[in-house]
Amino acid sequence: MAALQLEKQRGRYAALAIAAVVIVVGIPLWWKTTETYRAWLPFSEISELDSLQVHALRPSSRQNHVCDSIGSAMIYNRVFDKADLSLHMLSESSCGSVVVYVIPESSTLLPEDVKVYVGQRRTALLRSPPFKTSWNLKEVLSNLDVEVEQVVSTMSFGHQDIVAALSNRVRMTKVTKESMADSMRAIKSSPGYEITFSLLNPDPKSHSLHWDIEGAVQSYIQPLLNKLAPIANFSVDSQILYYAVLGVNPRFDNSVSAYTLSADSLSHVINPVEARLGSNAASSNPVLNFLLYVPDAHHSPLFIRDHSKRKVPSNAFHSPRWGGIMVYNVNEMYGPEAERPVDININMAKVMGVFLAQLRLMLGVQHTHPPTGFVLQSPGSAGLADWELDRLLWSRSVENIATASTTITSLAQLLDQIGNIVINDNIAQQVSSAVTSLQSAVAELEAGNLAFALQYSREAILASERAFFDPSLLHLLYFPDDQKFAIYIPLFLPMCVPIVLSLLKIVSEAKKRRADKQAKSD
Amino acid sequence: MDYYNLLTTCAFIHLLVSIPYAYSNYVENKAGQFFSSGHTNNWAVLVCTSRFWFNYRHVANTLSVYRSVKRLGIPDSHIVLMLADDMACNYRNPKPATVFSHKNMELNVYGDDVEVDYRGYEVTVENFLRVLTGRLPPSTPRSKRLLSDDRSNILIYLTGHGGNGFLKFQDSEEISNMELADAFEQMWQKRRYNELLFIIDTCQGASMYERFYSPNLMALASSQVGEDSLSHQPDLAIGVHLMDKYTFYLLEFLEEVHPASQANMNDLFKVCPQSQCVSTPGHRTDLFQRNPGSVLITDFFGSVLLHDMKQLVADVSSQKPKQKDWHPPDGFILGLWTLILLVFFQTYGIKHLKHIF
Numbered sequence: 097m098a099a100l101q102l103e104k105q106r107g108r109y110a111a112l113a114i115a116a117v118v119i120v121v122g123i124p125l126w127w128k129t130t131e132t133y134r135a136w137l138p139f140s141e142i143s144e145l146d147s148l149q150v151h152a153l154r155p156s157s158r159q160n161h162v163c164d165s166i167g168s169a170m171i172y173n174r175v176f177d178k179a180d181l182s183l184h185m186l187s188e189s190s191c192g193s194v195v196v197y198v199i200p201e202s203s204t205l206l207p208e209d210v211k212v213y214v215g216q217r218r219t220a221l222l223r224s225p226p227f228k229t230s231w232n233l234k235e236v237l238s239n240l241d242v243e244v245e246q247v248v249s250t251m252s253f254g255h256q257d258i259v260a261a262l263s264n265r266v267r268m269t270k271v272t273k274e275s276m277a278d279s280m281r282a283i284k285s286s287p288g289y290e291i292t293f294s295l296l297n298p299d300p301k302s303h304s305l306h307w308d309i310e311g312a313v314q315s316y317i318q319p320l321l322n323k324l325a326p327i328a329n330f331s332v333d334s335q336i337l338y339y340a341v342l343g344v345n346p347r348f349d350n351s352v353s354a355y356t357l358s359a360d361s362l363s364h365v366i367n368p369v370e371a372r373l374g375s376n377a378a379s380s381n382p383v384l385n386f387l388l389y390v391p392d393a394h395h396s397p398l399f400i401r402d403h404s405k406r407k408v409p410s411n412a413f414h415s416p417r418w419g420g421i422m423v424y425n426v427n428e429m430y431g432p433e434a435e436r437p438v439d440i441n442i443n444m445a446k447v448m449g450v451f452l453a454q455l456r457l458m459l460g461v462q463h464t465h466p467p468t469g470f471v472l473q474s475p476g477s478a479g480l481a482d483w484e485l486d487r488l489l490w491s492r493s494v495e496n497i498a499t500a501s502t503t504i505t506s507l508a509q510l511l512d513q514i515g516n517i518v519i520n521d522n523i524a525q526q527v528s529s530a531v532t533s534l535q536s537a538v539a540e541l542e543a544g545n546l547a548f549a550l551q552y553s554r555e556a557i558l559a560s561e562r563a564f565f566d567p568s569l570l571h572l573l574y575f576p577d578d579q580k581f582a583i584y585i586p587l588f589l590p591m592c593v594p595i596v597l598s599l600l601k602i603v604s605e606a607k608k609r610r611a612d613k614q615a616k617s618d
Numbered sequence: 619m620d621y622y623n624l625l626t627t628c629a630f631i632h633l634l635v636s637i638p639y640a641y642s643n644y645v646e647n648k649a650g651q652f653f654s655s656g657h658t659n660n661w662a663v664l665v666c667t668s669r670f671w672f673n674y675r676h677v678a679n680t681l682s683v684y685r686s687v688k689r690l691g692i693p694d695s696h697i698v699l700m701l702a703d704d705m706a707c708n709y710r711n712p713k714p715a716t717v718f719s720h721k722n723m724e725l726n727v728y729g730d731d732v733e734v735d736y737r738g739y740e741v742t743v744e745n746f747l748r749v750l751t752g753r754l755p756p757s758t759p760r761s762k763r764l765l766s767d768d769r770s771n772i773l774i775y776l777t778g779h780g781g782n783g784f785l786k787f788q789d790s791e792e793i794s795n796m797e798l799a800d801a802f803e804q805m806w807q808k809r810r811y812n813e814l815l816f817i818i819d820t821c822q823g824a825s826m827y828e829r830f831y832s833p834n835l836m837a838l839a840s841s842q843v844g845e846d847s848l849s850h851q852p853d854l855a856i857g858v859h860l861m862d863k864y865t866f867y868l869l870e871f872l873e874e875v876h877p878a879s880q881a882n883m884n885d886l887f888k889v890c891p892q893s894q895c896v897s898t899p900g901h902r903t904d905l906f907q908r909n910p911g912s913v914l915i916t917d918f919f920g921s922v923l924l925h926d927m928k929q930l931v932a933d934v935s936s937q938k939p940k941q942k943d944w945h946p947p948d949g950f951i952l953g954l955w956t957l958i959l960l961v962f963f964q965t966y967g968i969k970h971l972k973h974i975f
Contacts, residue, residue, distance in 0.1 A: 284767055343691075364877050367691035367921060375695060380765055417658045417769065506807035514800075564808065567755045570747060581951040589955050 108605075111598040118595060132517065135524035141531050142508040145501045193544075194251050194483060195219045196244050201226055211469030212247050217482040220247050250466055251483040252490070282460035283417050285495045287558060288329040288381040291317070291455070292419075294373060295442075296340040299392030303426060304437040307388070309334045312444035316452055320479040324459065326550055327492055331376070342389065343368045346398055352407075355391070355398045357423075362400070362413055365421065384458055385419035386451045388442070396427035410450045420454035422447060452479050461488055489550050496553035497537055503560040504530055517569055526563035530556050657771040657812045660921040661764060662687045662697045665746060667778030667787045669703035669738075674717075674858040675849050677705045679777045679819055679865040681727040682719050686872040687773065688731075690920030698749055698764055700736035702778075702788055712856060719861050719869060723853070735762050743793045750774075750801045752810065768809035773817070773918045777865065780820030782843055783828075799829040806832040813906070815918040819864045821846040824900040836906045836913075838886065840864035841897035848896050863895045875915050883910035 201224050213221040225243055283289070293313070297305050313332055321330045343364045346355040357365065366387075375383050391398040400408045400423060414420035424447065430438045461484055466472055473481070504527060511517060537552035664687070666680035684699055706715050706728045717728040736745060748754050749764050766772055778785055784792040805811055816837040818826050823839030830837065840847040840862065849859035850866045861869075867890040875881055883903075887910070892898050903910050 360878075364691065367693070367877070370695075370921075371693040373693075373695075375760060378759070380760060380763060382765075382767075415658075417767075503808065510804065510807070565752050565754075567748070567753050570744065570751070570753055578949075578951055581949065585951060585955045589959070593959055 108602050111595070111602060115595050115599055118592075132515075134511075134517075134519040135521050137508060137511065137519065137524055137527050138531055139508055139512070141535075142504055142527075145531065145534060146505050193218060194248050194486075196222050196247050198222050198224050198240060198244075200224060209469065210471050211243075212471070214247070214251060214466070214470060214472045214483070215481075216473045218251075218486070220251060222247055246467065247470075250470065252487060283382055283384065283458055285492050285499065285557070286328060286382050287554070288331070288379065289459075290376055290379065290381050290383045291321075291330060291332045292373065292375070292383060292385050293332070293334040293451070294385065294387045295334075295336045296369065296387055296389045297336065297338050298341045298390075299394075300338050300437065302393040302436050302438065303390060304439050305336075305390055305426075305442060306439065307442040307447075308444055312448050316444075316448035316479070317455070320452065320455065323480050323485060324488075326489065326547065327459075331379075331381075333376070335374070337369075337372055340369055340372060346391075346395055352399070355395045357398065357400050358405075359401060359403045366415065366418070382417075383419075384455070386454065387419070387421045388447055389421060389423050390426055390440075390442075391423060393427070397425040398423050399425075410453075412450045412454070414454045414458065417458070419458070420451060422450050456480065459488070460491065461485075486546060489546055493537065493541060493546070493550045493553045496550075496557045497534060497541070500530060500534055500553065500556040500560040503557075503564050504534070507560070507564050511569075520566075520568055523563050523566050523569065526559045526566075530559035530563060533559060656769065657917065658769040659766070660692050660696060660771050660773070660918065661766045662692055662773040662775070662919075663700075663749065663764060664697065664773075664775045665700040665741065665777070666702055667741065667776065667785060669788055671703075671705070671708055671710045672858055673703070673778075674705050674856070675861050676777045677701055677703065678717050678719050678727060678861050680775065681717050681732070682725075682861070682865060682869040683775050683817075683872075684732070685727050685729065686869065686875075687919055690872075690875065690916060691877055692919075692921045694733045695761065696921070697733070698735050698762070699733065700741045700746065700749075701734050701738075702741040703738065710857075718853065718856065719866070723855075733761070739788070741788065743787050743791050743797075746787070746793065747797065747801050751804045752808070764810070766810050769812050770810070771918050772811045772814045774814065775817045775819075776826070777819040777862070780818070780822060780826065782822050782825045785818070785820055785826060795826045795829045798826060799831060802830060802835060803832045806834075813917070817868075819847060819862050819868075823847060824902075827902050830902070830905060833905055834907055835902075836883070836910070837902040839900045840890070840895070842900050845897040864890050864897070864899060867894060872915075872919065875919065877916060877920050879914075879916065881915045883913040883915070886915060 195218055197219060199221055211223050215221070222243055224240060293309055295305060295307055295309075297303060313334070317332065321332070324330070342357075343366070344357060344361040346357050348354075349356045369387065370385075373385055400411055400413060402408050410422070411425070412420060412422035424442060426438075426440050429440055456479065461480060507527070511519060533552045533556035537549050537556055540546075540549035540552060662684075664680050664684050666676045668676045680699070680701060684697065687697060688694070705711060706717050713723070715728065716723075716726045719725045719727050736749075749762070752764065754763055764772075776785060778787070780786060783795045786792050802814065805814075811834070813834045814836070816827060816830075816835060818838070819840040820826070822841060822843050822845065824842045827835075827837035827839060828843075841864075848863050850861045850863045852859045868886075871886070871889045887899075887901050890899055906913075
């Protein structure tokens with residue numbers, strides 16, 4: 097009997113020991129080994145990014161005293177651009193700043209009807225409005241402020257530009273047709289762009305076309321791209337497509353004895369051509385296509401009509417975020433007796449003028465409508481004035497910051513929500529660097545250092561995109577609850593049932609013994 | 619000395635998490651340049667998920683939608699075509715290099731200008747989700763990526779064998795409706811689409827769009843939950859069914875559409891009524907901003923670059939009433955196993971327990 101008791105005792109201890117091992121060692125071990133590796137992410141800082149306030153500081157200065165000396169020197173020349181150049185040399189204006197020179201009302205530097213002359217770089221000449229001699233300095237300055245404000249708002253960014261840059265993040269309450277069109281036309285900010293120039297020759301039997309695209313790109317397009325280098329990397333290529341026809345048959349118009357493409361039919365022109373355009377397979381950058389179409393001999397000359405049935409002077413149209421098409425008529429260059437195929441050299445200056453204008457629009461350089469009395473100096477060889485570039489940089493920085501912060505916050509939310517995505521160390525590192533770049537960009541923007549702000553915002557957006565689109569972040573396995581039960585129960589239930597039952601038996605025996613002892617003692 | 623006014627532009631950058639902002643835009647006819655829908659380019663993702671020769675009809679379905687979409691103007695660079703098996707060059711195809719849609723071999727939807735981006739075993743749930751969310755390895759070529767932006771209208775067409783809440787890929791794995799809804803939400807978070815049209819032709823197809831919760835989604839399915847989508851007609855020479863009923867009538871409808879056509883989504887909803895299709899096609903428009911009557915077919919199936927604009931009305935249409943399906947209660951498996959164990963112990967006697975300790 098005693099041996100049996102001993103056996104039972106040993107059994108009880110064994111059951112308790114097994115249960116202890118399972119609970120103390122087994123469960124934590126199972127928990128640890130089925131955990132997914134999740135590197136630490138700065139969630140608190142990311143949630144701060146959620147409601148981010150950006151204060152953009154536009155530094156500008158006003159020079160009063162220099163004007164008399166300049167005025168006398170320049171009266172000789174009366175040439176604005178030279179004046180502008182020397183003014184620019186006077187004060188080194190940093191990126192993003194606007195310098196306004198105020199000249200006396202009676203000065204003859206500017207012609208009578210011109211109130212403001214906006215230079216090619218970051219300076220402007222403002223003729224001061226008339227003031228009474230009785231006014232003190234403060235009144236004069238406040239009177240001047242209104243004029244200067246107008247100049248600066250033309251040259252630099254305003255509320256509308258910022259709203260347009262954030263158009264897909266912030267609700268656009270007051271949407272004007274102009275701003276919606278602008279926001280749809282300009283291509284989104286991207287680390288790089290590909291620009292492709294294509295010459296379409298549907299009739300090689302009649303026309304043998306020659307175009308010096310390399311030279312034209314070097315002299316017309318490359319200066320603009322060099323100037324825009326802080327924004328993105330650009331790659332330019334060109335091709336010639338033979339027997340490429342447009343998707344629409346142009347109609348012959350007797351009144352001008354020429355073929356015309358109406359505005360409605362322009363929608364379908366690009367489609368058959370687009371299939372043959374091709375693109376660089378290695379990069380995922382957005383592509384801007386510029387097509388130069390030389391109509392075939394039977395359909396020359398070909399003109400494009402706008403919605404009011406008027407001829408478009410440049411004979412070109414563009415499609416938002418896609419590119420532009422220009423129709424180049426060559427029928428006047430040869431007579432009917434010329435030997436086919438006719439050698440034709442394309443006038444690249446005319447062509448590039450149109451393409452450059454379209455390229456500017458598509459890259460987001462807003463077209464300025466200057467108020468009356470303003471004269472804008474033409475941008476020159478670069479195709480872009482410094483202050484226009486600054487305006488583009490402002491809107492790009494803000495757009496980059498907005499995009500990067502939205503990406504990071506949505507990534508954090510996604511990773512928070514889905515518990516079993518593995519977060520590798522490199523993703524955590526990208527996220528942290530994106531957050532620090534974002535904070536630096538915002539700080540620089542507040543301080544008014546545009547160049548640094550743009551650089552940081554670019555780094556932020558690159559890091560955030562890399563983190564968001566990392567191939568390892570794929571949440572593939574969605575397990576509904578009953579599937580989880582179905583997997584674990586066959587493994588654990590057969591093991592747990594004897595343990596639980598034995599524990600229950602121990603407890604019931606202990607209770608019975610206590611009851612017996614109670615009965616005995618009574 | 620800078621004492622000029624500080625122009626502080628405060629911009630609150632909010633996180634717009636699935637807030638369907640209903641705004642109405644008025645654009646005049648005269649401006650005539652941009653879409654009322656706000657999109658500037660079109661993409662299409664067409665997926666056939668089943669393999670084996672007897673699933674010929676699913677490949678024919680996908681190829682006929684591909685053909686319509688190309689005809690209406692979307693270029694190959696903007697189409698991601700995923701075919702799980704090769705029917706045109708299958709050993710059992712009596713007419714090699716062709717895939718027909720009609721039993722009299724009237725229409726060869728394969729043609730000579732087909733660009734398949736994902737073929738054969740590359741069509742997996744993982745690759746499909748990677749294409750949608752953009753999480754592809756850096757070595758992936760451009761033709762295999764969905765490079766859409768916030769102004770892209772995307773058409774997604776799925777066909778194959780499906781069930782209540784899932785779609786079968788390659789006879790070995792499945793994608794659930796929750797995964798699909800999450801993938802669309804991730805696309806929305808990254809603004810990878812402007813509007814999305816989702817068409818599915820499988821059995822119980824309506825279950826796949828039940829769980830969508832992102833804005834600007836419109837969905838069509840060939841059958842309701844509990845119904846099967848049927849195939850159209852077999853061809854005795856080829857020996858298999860050539861098309862599914864819903865896609866057959868969809869193709870017939872799309873053949874009438876040309877790039878300048880003004881047919882709208884309400885016409886698409888009427889395609890293949892129950893008298894023709896036996897199953898009841900369903901659609902879901904409650905997440906879509908615009909009125910389906912003002913959405914052109916070519917907004918999704920074609921690629922029309924410039925267009926006259928129309929007046930927009932933000933509208934919310936109601937969803938078709940969902941058929942309640944009975945699911946076993948949670949923990950059913952747990953109870954089942956307990957039952958099994960109890961039965962075991964009962965048959966073999968409770969006395970066996972004492973051998974354990």
